Each structure stands twice: as C-alpha cells, then as structure tokens.
Amino acid sequence: MEKYIYVAVFLLFIPIVFKILMALHIEHKFEKGAIWQIKCAYILGTILIAELLTQAVERIFSLF
Numbered sequence: 287m288e289k290y291i292y293v294a295v296f297l298l299f300i301p302i303v304f305k306i307l308m309a310l311h312i313e314h315k316f317e318k319g320a321i322w323q324i325k326c327a328y329i330l331g332t333i334l335i336a337e338l339l340t341q342a343v344e345r346i347f348s349l350f
Contacts, residue, residue: 295343299336
C-alpha cells in the first residue's frame with residue numbers, strides 16, 4: 287500500500303514542480319539555441335525535485 291501512495295504523491299508533485307521551474311525561467315541561463323539542454327534541465331530538475339519532495343512526504347507519514 288505504501289508504494290501506491292509513494293507513486294501517487296510523486297505523480298502529484300511532477301506538474302507542481304514543473305510549473306515552479308517554468309516560472310523561474312531558467313532558459314535565460316543557457317546559450318541561444320540550446321533547446322535540448324534546456325528541455326533536459328527541466329525534465330531532470332522536475333524529476334529530482336519531485337523525488338526529494340516525495341521522500342520527504344513519505345518520511346513525514348512514517349512518523350505517524
């Protein structure tokens with residue numbers, strides 16, 4: 287049951303984190319024409335941050 291909750295929370299955080307990263311406009315930090323690097327940074331950043339947030343939620347729930 288815990289794995290289902292983990293996946294559900296992870297999938298919940300993905301669009302939230304992606305919107306936050308899009309609001310930061312990190313594409314301005316890259317060179318012009320570096321489209322695949324920008325997309326890769328958004329995807330990797332979204333996955334990593336969503337994973338960290340999911341682990342934090344899981345640890346908070348394990349306290350109760």
